[in-house]
Structures are given as structure tokens and as C-alpha cells.
Amino acid sequence: MKTLAGYLKASWQTELRQIELPETPPPGEVLLRVEACGICGTDLSAAVKAEKWQPFGHEIAGVIEKVGEGLGHLSPGQKVVLETSSFCGHCAMCRNGRVNLCNKAPQFWGRPAMGFSEHMVAPGCCVVPYEGLSAEVASLAEPAGVAYDMVKTANVAFGDRVALIGPGPIGLMAIPILLRGGAREVVCLGRSRNKLRLEVAQKLGAKIRIVEGSPAGEKDLQRQFEHVLVTAPVGTIPSALGLLAYGGELTYIGIGTEAGPISFDANEFHFRKLQLRASFASPALYFPIVLDLLRANVIPGDLIISHRFSLKDLAEAMHLNRDRKEEAVKVVMRNP
Ligand SMILES: [Zn+2]
């Protein structure tokens, strides 16, 4: 069968290609009709860096059209979201109960059609059925799972104070998870150009602080937080460490276009018993719980989604993220 699939290349070029997919998915895989797919920061960094044309889109909700052999638990017509990667269930890591460290399961990355397409084929292991949500909101399960992984990695305890640097969709979706998990307060730091996102942070229950320079300039916030979560460029980490109270923990997530070495005072790190952690939601876990949080409106999907577009307007939607970022929170494609 033929399908339209979105491809991306630096700098900010996109095209829709007519590609061929099998009529019947291979064993262990499903053929989906894609209903919704969100644009992610990863796509924006690929738009800047990708030297070759590549298919893209990984925050996917769709409907199963055909099921390959060996997937008796799935059936045509089911609404599903896709884990961006899964655990295999067979390797030593999996069998030792450390499924979060397994990257051996098949994935859909690099397939000729990914999320910005009409149809795609995906491994059955990454398919998670859902009900009771619009496809657009369901497509938030992937970034919400990333936010959930970050909060789990940070291991925030009841009564902790949390500073969150970077009010992007992942940071924003972390706010209700943190507050429901017992954080005493969440202070969200962001630039004035991110006014819209900071307003969303406030609606989600965070206190907000506009910071144009480095967090080091915010004298009253120094050494005030048990946790600092950084979803901003990696260069923020050294000054963000100053926000940590004695024994505090900084958790970082991000693929920066400006990633590179950072340096900070190791004596201060040592004598103040600070901790530094990375969250990387691969394999993508926790979809059932974040789908519940979206359904219960604990994570209000309609507050996170600022723009909807159709596949034919993919280029325009990408350019919105480049040129008018301050007007956008999460931009989601909806296929008719
Ligand atoms: Zn993503």
C-alpha cells in the first residue's frame, strides 16, 4: 500500500514522500493508521543537525489496521500509542529486573514511515492500547512518560522543594506529577520570551520566576531546593547546582544542540554532598500510568497542546517551532 511519510533534513527542510508499505505486516508487527503525532525537541534538533534526509515523528497515537502473526493480544480497530523503544524481556538485564536498562527490543526508528505519516508499521512490543482520550492528547503519552521518568529518576520525597529550569512540554508535564507526588513547591524558572509557557506552569500549580541570565543571579533562590530538574541546555547545570540545598540532587534531561563539556567546582560538589543524575527515557516506560494521568486531567492535555495541524502542513508546523516558538507549547499533527 502507498502512504505519505514526512522526511526531515537540515536546515529546517521537510518533504512528504509517497512510499510503499507492505499490505500485511510481518510477524510480530502491526500496521497502523496514524491519527496524531507531536513535534518534539528531538525533531527540532534534527532539523538543525541532520545531514541526510530522515523520516521522523515519534510521539504517536493511531489505530491498528492489521496485526501480524504472533500478536494475539492485539486486534484491528484498537486505539494505541507507541513506546519509542521497549525492553526485550529476554536479556540478562531484563531477567535481572532492570528492564529500564534494556535497549535490545525492536524499534520503529529509521523505518521508511514514522509518526508524521498516514500509515506506518511498528513492532508489536511497543504497542500500548488506550481508551477514553482524543488521539492528540493520547500522543502526549510519550513526552509525559519522559516527564514521569525524570521525576522517578529524581526520586523526589514528600515535602521536598523543587526548582524546575526550562518550561518546555516535558518540564510542564512534570509539574503536576511532582505536586501529586508530594513536592512542597515547584518553582519554574524561565526566560521572559517563554511567557506563555510560564503561564501554563502557573496554571499547573508551579510558582514562576522569570530569569534572563543564569540562575546564579537569583540570590534568594540559592541553596533553597532539595531537587533541581533541568530540561534546559546543558550549560545551565553548573549555575543550577547553586540552587541545591545541602545534599541536594540535580536531574538533567536533554539533547542539546549546544551539548558539550561543562565544568563545575568539584570541592563544592563534594563538601555539599550534591548529586547529579541523568534521565533518559529509553526504553520508554510508564505509558499506562501517564495515560491514566492524562485521562484524569491531572496532566491537562489541552493546556499542553497549543497548536494542531494536518500532515500536509508539516513544513509550516516545523517553521512555527523555529520562528514563533514563544507562541507554541506543544504542536501536534492530526490526520483526518
Ligand atoms: Zn519526544
Ligand SMILES: [Zn+2]
Ligand atoms: Zn532485555
